[in-house]
Amino acid sequence: MEAPHAAPLRGQGTPSRGERSRLADVVIFAGLFVAFWGVSQISTDFAAPFDPESAPAAVSTDPAQLPYYAARSLLRMFVALAFSVVFSFVYATIAARVRRAERIMIPILDVLQSVPVLGFLAVTLPLWIALFPGSVLGLESAAVFAIFTSQVWNMTFAFYQSLISQPRDLDEAARAMRLTRWQRFWKLDAPSGAFPLVWNGMMSFGGGWFFLIASEVFTVGQREYALPGIGSFAAAAAHEERIDLLLLAACVMVLLVIGVNVVFWRPLTAWAERFRLGDTDSADPQTSVVYDLLRRSAIPGALAALTRPLREWLDRSMRILGRTGRRRASSFRPVPRWGRVALVVTAIAALAWGLIAALVFVERGVGLLQFPIAIGLGLVTMLRVFVVLALGTIVWVPIGVWIGLSPRVTRFAQPVVQVLASFPANFLFPVFALALMATGVSLNVGGVLLMALGSQWYILFNVIAGAAAIPIDLRESARSLRLGQALTWRTLYGPAVFGSWVTGALTAAGGAWNASIVAEVVSYGHTTLTATGLGAYIAGATAAGDTGRVLVGVAVMSVLVVATNRLLWRRLYRLAETRYSLA
Structure with missing residues (x-):
């Protein structure tokens, strides 16, 4: 396998010298010229003065x-x-x-x-x-x-x-x-x-x-x-x-x-x-x-x-x-055991000092009682995250398998999915705020949909990739055995995409946690809708410049996310590797 810098942007079947196109040279040169010109014009504004009082x-x-x-x-x-x-x-x-x-x-x-x-x-x-x-x-x-x-x-x-x-x-x-x-x-x-x-x-x-x-x-x-x-x-x-x-x-x-x-x-x-x-001859x-x-x-x-x-x-x-x-030859002797112990003790002491200093800062600013408040709000947001994952799984796993199994559908659907996944849905949040105000639906419920708009695509992308990787011989075996649709899903499609779904769901969960900060507080004009949750807590503290509450909210969110990863997602990863791996 050759280095990517050895032959940039030249794949298999690279055109010979006679197949080179002057039109291609003109188009590429023009595109590079416009790009460099645009960057040079924009970058001049980066040196503009900044006055906090008049900005x-x-x-x-x-x-x-x-x-x-x-x-x-x-x-x-x-x-x-x-x-x-x-x-x-x-x-x-x-x-x-x-x-x-x-x-x-x-x-x-x-x-x-x-x-x-x-x-x-x-x-x-x-x-x-x-x-x-x-x-x-x-x-x-x-x-x-x-x-x-x-x-x-x-x-x-x-x-x-x-x-x-x-x-x-x-x-x-x-x-x-x-x-x-x-x-x-x-x-x-x-x-x-x-x-x-x-x-x-x-x-x-x-x-x-x-x-x-x-x-x-x-x-x-x-x-x-x-x-x-x-x-x-x-x-x-x-x-x-x-x-x-x-x-x-x-x-x-x-x-x-x-x-x-x-x-x-x-x-x-x-x-x-x-x-x-691997063998990619069958891939489109x-x-x-x-x-x-x-x-x-x-x-x-x-x-x-x-x-x-x-x-x-x-x-x-x-x-x-x-x-x-x-191993690189080195003239330095290995660090003795007492040295390693000293390094570990020093690191632990530094972490303990930092933790104590952060707690003292919070206590003097907003009080340590903010932690149980943030934990309660974090559990509410966690419930929304799991609802988003459940809805995303029910909706997008069947669609992702359908797209991934059909090269013809993939050619059409994949660019559409890429565009939809890249579009920032929070541009439309004010429109949703108007709809919620008109219908009387609380943001506590509507926030689930807003969080889903920013995270559901990870499930779809990964399931498409997992379905496309199912070996053709296994698909043909399922057809030749005339398995019903339910049995095919239970014995082939479900196990085959399980690992990809875990990856997509893990990433979607992280995206939903992040999206909660902008989905639990939605503003339009002078009207602001606020949901109960840790995302709204962090957004409100950030808007108020309250560093203490920001620190509390970020710490609680980090702990909840890491704990969920360790207790749930890592176990699902092990299950995917040991029981549902196609290798």
Whole structure:
């Protein structure tokens, strides 16, 4: 398996020199020129001065500004995605290759993915502003970081799973070829994890769209600030009770999502098909007009040639990491037992000191009685999360199996599902608020639907993938035995997609917890609907600038999510591996 940088964007059946197209070169060059021009124009605004006293609390709702706002939001999304990919490569590789580090890094990752986006934003926003005083770059960095936290954890787990599940023969081949660790990463690890990383990146990108409003409208102390973006435009339109502008923003978002899917994700998934492991002859390959243009253009090859000196320099400089399967020679003696004990005791003491300091801060600010209040509200939100999972399973598992089993249906339905999953449903929350007020339905009930809009797609995506992976011989055996539909589901379809459903339900549960923060408090104009739950508790504390209550809410949500993962989802994973695995 070759390194992805050795032949960028050139799959099997790469066109020969005679099949190159000048039209493709012109189109690709024009697209790159427009992209660089747009980034250069937008990036000039990042150095604009920022005055906390005069900064606007809302952006202009002039529809003529929407293209500019959409471009600003899109740039934040892609910058966050780039950081997410780099973080996934580094963090997952260390966790998968260093046994001692894995025992610490994976539980930390489990905790980090349980922290809501607003929790990260409330804690780090003063830090970003302090790092870039008097500049909009501080708020921009905070917005990118918030989007980053909504994307990165799912991608890191996906790449980590691909590394620990690599076939043994590939590992033995890397050792036999005496690859350096750097070469092994680019020639084996990155290609073998490309397919799951791309698909999970696409879902994570959709999660970033969902939290766009929360990432572009900030509360610092008692003041609110807004960055130019389509999310802040939607928030301003809702505050002004302009349904027409909200629907206009939703239409622009649909066009934006479709454009990103056509220009970026569709060609990327088609390219990632070349890195699928195993026999994929029966799979229906992805197609993309943009990918075909890239294959017929000489520009990717020219860019690869320009970066070859840099790649060769990296290969030489990274030899210090050693070779695959060999420990690096070191002149340092192992840490003695008393030293390891001292390190552990020091770490425990530091954690205990931090916990005590946090509790003292909460006690002085809002009182420790906030913890039982938050726990009670957390149990209410947990009930909504499980209702969302139950409804999502009942609705989307049959549809996902139907889509995954039929290549013809997949070709039509998959792009539609990708667009629907990427559309930020909270753009329409004010419309739902109007519907709830008109019908008299409480947000305590309607909040379940709003949470489902932001999390249900994970179940559908994973079930589609699980159904598509069912071997054809098993399907044919079920047909030849003339099993009824109920028996086929009980003996084949259900067990075959169980592992994929667990993965989708786990991710959907995390998405529902995060979505609760924006789904349990919905505003339209001067009317605000609030549900009883931990999400509303955290959202209210963030809006009021109450750091103590934010800390309590985030801590309780993290504990509940991690406890659910350990007590429920890990057991279901073991059940899927031991009883319902097709391997």
